[in-house]
Amino acid sequence: MTGEQAxxxxxxxxxxxxxxxxxxxxxLGEGFARAVDLVATSSGRxxxxxxGKSGLIGRxxxxxxTSTGTPATFLHPxxxxxxxxxxxxxxxxxILLSKSGESEEVLILLEHLKRFGVRTIALTANARSSLAxxxxxxxxxxxxxxxxxxDLAPTTSTTAALALGDxxxxxxxxxxxFRREDFxxxxxxxxxxxKLLTRVHDLMERDRLPILPPSAxxxxxxxxxxxxxxxxxxxxxxxxxxxxxxxxxxxxxMEREANPFDILLERVxxxxxxxxxxxxxxxxxxxxxxxxxxxxxxVTDDTGTIVGVVHLHDLMRAGVA
Numbered sequence: 001m002t003g004e005q006a007x008x009x010x011x012x013x014x015x016x017x018x019x020x021x022x023x024x025x026x027x028l029g030e031g032f033a034r035a036v037d038l039v040a041t042s043s044g045r046x047x048x049x050x051x052g053k054s055g056l057i058g059r060x061x062x063x064x065x066t067s068t069g070t071p072a073t074f075l076h077p078x079x080x081x082x083x084x085x086x087x088x089x090x091x092x093x094x095i096l097l098s099k100s101g102e103s104e105e106v107l108i109l110l111e112h113l114k115r116f117g118v119r120t121i122a123l124t125a126n127a128r129s130s131l132a133x134x135x136x137x138x139x140x141x142x143x144x145x146x147x148x149x150x151d152l153a154p155t156t157s158t159t160a161a162l163a164l165g166d167x168x169x170x171x172x173x174x175x176x177x178f179r180r181e182d183f184x185x186x187x188x189x190x191x192x193x194x195k196l197l198t199r200v201h202d203l204m205e206r207d208r209l210p211i212l213p214p215s216a217x218x219x220x221x222x223x224x225x226x227x228x229x230x231x232x233x234x235x236x237x238x239x240x241x242x243x244x245x246x247x248x249x250x251x252x253x254m255e256r257e258a259n260p261f262d263i264l265l266e267r268v269x270x271x272x273x274x275x276x277x278x279x280x281x282x283x284x285x286x287x288x289x290x291x292x293x294x295x296x297x298x299v300t301d302d303t304g305t306i307v308g309v310v311h312l313h314d315l316m317r318a319g320v321a
Contacts, residue, residue, distance in 0.1 A: 013147040013155065020143040020156040021163055027140045028167070034137035035095075035121045035168060039070060040175050042093045046072035047118070049080070050097030051105050053154040054161065058097045061165030068169050069178045077105035080112070088116055095121045095165075099141070099157045101129020110134060123164060125157055139164045198320050200285050201278040204299045204308035211235050211306060214242055214266030218253070221245060221265055229311060231296040234269045239306045241298055243269030275300050276310050282320040285310055 039046055046065055050058040058074055065072035075084055075094075088094075094113050098106045101124035110131065113120055122135035125142045132138040141164055147155035210228030212220060213236070224232045230247035245265060253260045253268055274292055276285040276299045289297060289312050299308035 016145065016147045017156050017159045020160050023143065024141060024160045024163055027142060029140070031138040031140060032164075032167070035139055036171050036175065038093050038119050038121060038137055039065075039168065040172050042091060042119070044089045044091030044093065046070055047075050047088055047092050047094040047113075048072055048097070049075045049077050049094065049106065049109055050123075051077055051103055053158050054097035054099060054103075057158050057161045057165065058095070060162060061095065061097075061169070064166060064169045065172070068173045069176055070169065070172055075109075077103075077109040080109050085112060085116075088113065088118060090117050093119045093121065095123055095139075095168075096131060096135065097123045097161060098129070098131050099125045099154065099161075101126040101131035103131075106131060107134075123161055125160070139168070198282040198318060199278070200276045200280055200282050200299055200310050201308070203282055203314050203318055203320070204276075204278065204310040205314075206308045209233065209306065209309055211239065212265060213237075214264070214269065216265045217261065218250070218263050218265070218268075219261045222250060222261075225250060228309075229296060231298075231309060232265070233298050233306060233309070234265050235306055240304050241273070241275065241300055241306050242266075243271045244273035244298060245269045246296070273298065277301075278307055282310075282315055282318070286312070286315050286320055289315075 046062065048058040048062040049055075055076065062072040062074045073087065075087065096106050096110055101122065107130055110120060114134070120135040121137045121139060122131045123139040123141055124131050126132065127138055127140050127142065141157065141160040143156040143160050145151050146153060146157060208228070210224040210232045212224060212232055212234060214234045221232050225247050232245045233241065234243040234245065235241055243266070245268065249268065249270070253263070257263065274288055274294055274297055276297045278299050278301060285297065288294070294312070296309055296311045298306050299310055301307050
């Protein structure tokens with residue numbers, strides 16, 4: 001096989017899976033809405049079950065639901081018949097995965113779940129299957145063909161099932177009003193945890209702030225610009241924010257003024273600068289700084305009083321940016 005042939009075959013797989021996802025989107029309907037209601041109104045957990053490749057997709061769906069505020073667990077259909085049914089509660093909802101909708105192990109599990117009074121959701125490529133018929137809601141994962149050249153190995157079908165699981169989790173997340181702060185509580189580790197848990201007050205400078213009165217001249221300003229990392233904050237005696245002046249502002253001032261050193265700060269400062277709040281997530285401050293091309297921002301409290309300065313470089317070193 002040549003490199004060009006390998007690329008062409010790879011593109012075919014991606015194309016078939018893309019087309020399958022478009023079909024899943026087109027077929028999304030009342031069954032999906034019913035599934036959302038079943039999960040969102042349940043006071044119990046979500047039990048996810050499937051065998052083979054469907055089981056692997058089911059584990060991922062359970063993990064996604066759990067990390068977005070909907071407690072879920074994976075239950076292997078075979079192990080469920082040897083004691084693991086003990087984890088199932090009357091108020092639980094079950095999502096049962098089977099491409100054919102006729103997997104014997106899954107149908108046996110469905111029968112036992114029905115005896116417990118558990119509400120059930122079928123995730124299947126066969127909306128006319130036994131599984132779809134006997135469940136309370138059906139997620140339609142029909143695909144025209146697998147990307148496997150023999151139409152055997154689960155490829156497009158598992159992609160479709162995974163996408164439906166993600167769609168279910170995200171819609172439930174929105175319906176429950178799940179926030180970034182809630183997500184952070186479940187992801188405290190690693191770079192994701194740093195981005196979600198770090199707040200501006202954790203990284204801002206508090207001491208020797210570059211504050212000058214608006215009556216200061218550019219001679220005074222440039223000293224602080226050099227010593228305080230390129231930002232000067234104009235404030236009154238009560239430390240109320242009045243404006244900001246940066247090294248970039250001074251460069252532009254020199255381009256248009258032959259002798260800028262006696263110019264007063266109040267004449268050239270930005271009077272309504274972007275600011276950060278000490279209690280806000282550092283990642284939110286990063287977003288604004290990158291959006292507006294800002295290297296540093298004053299940090300204020302609820303009354304507009306200056307309490308610090310936050311620098312983009314510090315946020316980057318902390319792994320937030």
